[in-house]
Amino acid sequence: MFAARIRTSRRGAGPMGIAQDRVVVGLDNGGTANNATVLSHDGAFLVDGLVEVPSRVLEGPAIAVEALAGAFDNILAVTKVDRERVAAVGLDTPGPATADGVISSKGSTNFSQPAWWGFDFRGALEQRLGLPVIYNNDGNAAALYAHHVHFGADANERSSVSAIVGTGLGGGVIEQGNVIKGAAGMAGELGHVHIPMHGLLEEGQPLPSCGCGFLGDVESVSSLTGIVRNLLPYWLTRFPDHPLHHADTIRAAAKQVRSFAEQGDELALHIFDQQAMGLGRLFTIAANFTDPDCYFVGGGVVEAAPHFREWFLAKVREYTLLREEQAAVATFALVPDRDMAGARGAAIAAAASLESR
Structure with a gap:
C-alpha cells in the first residue's frame, strides 16, 4: 500500500x-x-x-x-x-x-x-x-x-525526469511534486527530443527515423518501434545466422529481442546498449536543462528479469554525462509497478x- x-x-x-x-x-x-x-x-x-x-x-x-x-x-x-x-x-x-x-x-x-x-x-x-x-x-x-513513491513525504520538494519505454517513448517532467505540462500541454514528450547520433550508431548504420517524421530523436532508438524500424533490421545484417531471421515478421522478431537479451544474446545486447545510450543522452540534456534529483526509467525493461533490468539501468547511468556536483546528489531508479x-x-x-x- x-x-x-x-x-x-x-x-x-x-x-x-x-x-x-x-x-x-x-x-x-x-x-x-x-x-x-x-x-x-x-x-x-x-x-x-x-x-x-x-x-x-x-x-x-x-x-x-x-x-x-x-x-x-x-x-x-x-x-x-x-x-x-x-x-x-x-x-x-x-x-x-x-x-x-x-x-x-x-x-x-x-x-x-x-x-x-x-x-x-x-x-x-x-x-x-x-x-x-x-x-x-x-x-x-x-x-x-x-516521483511520489520514490520521494515519499519529500515529493513536493524534489524534481525528476522519467522516460517510459514502450511502443513509443513517453515521459514526464516533475518539479516540486507537480507535472510540468507546458503552454499547450505537450511538455514531457521526451521521445521527440533530438539526440546526438555520433558514437551511438555503428559505422554504416542508417540514421534512425521516427514515426513522427523526425530523424534521430530518442524514440527512433529507445522504443519498440525504434527496434522494429531501425535497430533490428540493421543488426540482423550483422548476424546473418541469428534465430530471429526465422520470425514471421520483423515486429514479431522485435518482441522477442528482450528475452534474447535476458539470456545474454550478443545481437540483443547490442540493441539494448544503443537504447540505453539513447536514454543516457536524453538524460544528459535533462541534466543541463532541469537538473533533476532523480532520473526514472520505465516500460518493458521494468518487467524484464532482475539481472537484465539492473544491467540496463546501469548502462543508462553510465551513458548519462553529469557534472561531479550533479552525480553526487542525483539518483537513478526504475518506475515501480509499471502496469x-x-x-x-x-x-x-x-x-x-x-x-x-
Whole structure:
C-alpha cells in the first residue's frame, strides 16, 4: 500500500486534500484496456493489481467514453465503494493531447480515426460521470507516480525526469511534486527530443527515423518501434545466422529481442546498449536543462528479469554525462509497478487537484 508515502494536506483532509471518508478514482486508458484504481483519504490504494476492462478505443469516442464509465463503475464494485464517496476522477490517455485532455488535431497511434482528432476526451468523460475529471497523458501519470513513491513525504520538494519505454517513448517532467505540462500541454514528450547520433550508431548504420517524421530523436532508438524500424533490421545484417531471421515478421522478431537479451544474446545486447545510450543522452540534456534529483526509467525493461533490468539501468547511468556536483546528489531508479503506474498517477493528480479547491 502507498499510505505512508503521500504527503498529508490541510487539517481535516487526507493526502493532497482528500476529505475524510472520500476517495478519488484513477482511470488509465490504453489501446486495448482501461485499468482503474481507487485512492482513499488515508493514502491507501484499495487494489494491489490490475482491474481492467476493454477500452474499445478503435470503436470511436462515444463507445470509448462508455467503456471508461464502465471501468469506473467496475472499480467501485470491486472495492465496494459507494459512488457518493468519489470526490474526483483522474484520467490518463496516450498522447499527444492538450493539458485539458483534447486529443491532438493530428490524432495519434491509439486515436487514429478522424472522429478522435480534436476530441475533448476529458470533457466528455466529465459530462458522462458528472464528476470533476483531471487529465494527464499516460507518461506524465506514470512519472508522477514514480516521483511520489520514490520521494515519499519529500515529493513536493524534489524534481525528476522519467522516460517510459514502450511502443513509443513517453515521459514526464516533475518539479516540486507537480507535472510540468507546458503552454499547450505537450511538455514531457521526451521521445521527440533530438539526440546526438555520433558514437551511438555503428559505422554504416542508417540514421534512425521516427514515426513522427523526425530523424534521430530518442524514440527512433529507445522504443519498440525504434527496434522494429531501425535497430533490428540493421543488426540482423550483422548476424546473418541469428534465430530471429526465422520470425514471421520483423515486429514479431522485435518482441522477442528482450528475452534474447535476458539470456545474454550478443545481437540483443547490442540493441539494448544503443537504447540505453539513447536514454543516457536524453538524460544528459535533462541534466543541463532541469537538473533533476532523480532520473526514472520505465516500460518493458521494468518487467524484464532482475539481472537484465539492473544491467540496463546501469548502462543508462553510465551513458548519462553529469557534472561531479550533479552525480553526487542525483539518483537513478526504475518506475515501480509499471502496469499500475498510470492509474495510480492519475489518482494522485486528481487528489492534488482537490487541495486547491
